[in-house]
């Protein structure tokens with residue numbers, strides 16, 4: 001039994017997020033702590049910001065045997081990289097998630113009464129934390145990361161990031177149709193004979 005278990009664990013433990021929980025021995029109350037840094041097996045996150053593959057995942061977890069399975073609680077901390085959703089400047093940061101995840105024993109009531117994907121499962125005396133971490137990170141990271149809370153975005157004329165452009169960056173070019181309007185007093189109506197207002201321009205000429 002021990003050798004078979006070992007062989008199975010080895011073949012399953014390709015991912016650094018698969019952990020052998022055989023030490024818990026299915027004795028409710030048995031507990032082990034896991035303080036470990038492992039390389040992320042994949043890019044984990046969202047389109048604009050994520051934990052890069054091979055980035056350090058700092059695991060600070062407790063694995064506890066409960067009657068239905070193994071309860072994993074604790075936190076995972078990792079660096080993130082992405083880009084600002086307004087100005088596309090590279091942004092680095094970090095993310096911390098907390099996990100509370102039950103991995104059901106193969107023959108437990110939880111296992112037999114839940115859908116395949118609702119809970120994790122203890123497989124060959126191991127638990128695979130990857131999906132739980134992927135889910136939690138996805139919920140924690142911002143969909144629209146920013147380089148700073150007040151990022152001014154890109155210049156609408158030339159596309160440079162305004163945060164790093166020279167102070168007062170602007171363009172004097174004004175659309176010719178508006179140049180005339182810009183010179184007028186705000187209250188004055190547009191001279192109809194000009195036939196040149198944005199509203200009438202297209203149809204009148």
Ligand SMILES: [Zn+2]
Pocket residue numbers: 084085086087088089146147148151152153163
């Ligand atoms: Zn930005």
Ligand SMILES: [Zn+2]
Pocket residue numbers: 155156157158159160169170171
């Ligand atoms: Zn510009």
